[in-house]
Amino acid sequence: MRPVIHKLAILVIIALGAIGLPSKLQAQTLQIDSFTADWIEGFADFTRWPNESQSHNITIALIDAPEVANYLKRRAAERTSKPKLRIVNLSANDSFEYVDILFVGAGNRANWKTIFEKCQGEGILSIGSQEGFCQSGGCVELVVRKNRLRFLINTDNANQSDVTLSSKLLELAVHP
Template sequence: MRIPLLRQLAVFALLALGLTLSPQIQAQTLQIDSTTADWIEGFANFVRWDETQETDPLKIGVINSPEVANYLAKRILNRTGRPSLEVSEISAHSSFEDLDIIFVGNGQKRHWETISSKCDGNGILSIGAQEGFIGKGGVVEFVVRKNRLRFFIDVKNAKRCKVEVSSKLLELALDPKR
């Protein structure tokens, strides 16, 4: 009879531990989503598109990350720099026509090559939230280092996509070879 009681206590302890850690994990995720949105918006000031005018709205498509899309949408009213920001939630199968930036959330690895091919030569900055994104043709890949959101940039992929990344932004990027 002691074994079932011990199992019950162990399950209860794990559940209690999970409940106490849950708000902290949720807060960290919300902070990462907010910081991700900050970086995505900030990239617009350090990237040049061949055919985009400074007066045109910045058009961002978000794939599989509604939280990041919501944070970006909240910035529409508080935007400085370019006059307006347009955010839409899309899928990997959507048309990327007229988009300037694509943000690809987690769980989309099977679509990375499709996404990359749609960005090639079309002036679309592709940003991914999972390890290996730049290896499959993405331009920017977010990573967490020492509890901070950082990023890699692949300059060759940027050129292929016809976006020019500022040297200032490149200085902030981590070296993907490390």
């Protein structure tokens, strides 16, 4: 009888551990989403667009990144400094007219070519978090280095998209 109780206790412990694991992963993902929103908001302050005026408000569009969008919407509502932020959700097939920053969520690799073509010469800073984003045509790729969220910058792609990134931002970028 004891071996059965012992095996049952082990199964209960394993089950409880498995139940706790998704919530830990979910909390970690939400923390990454919050940090991603922080970086995107920071890029808004250190990027210059063609024909930008003093009253220029920044539109940040997100494709398949609802949690990041939620964090950014909260930040935009609380933001007291200029420029003001407008947050919208789009799909890869939508028009990117009036978009200043475009964050491309995971699972859109098949749409990258279309997305990058729409950004070229339009003053749109494209940001993604999937490996190879910058090599494929994106301007900024968020990466994890030494357990910290950092970013790569492809200045050639930024120039083709007609955006200027601050030298301070370029100094903070990591290299592949």
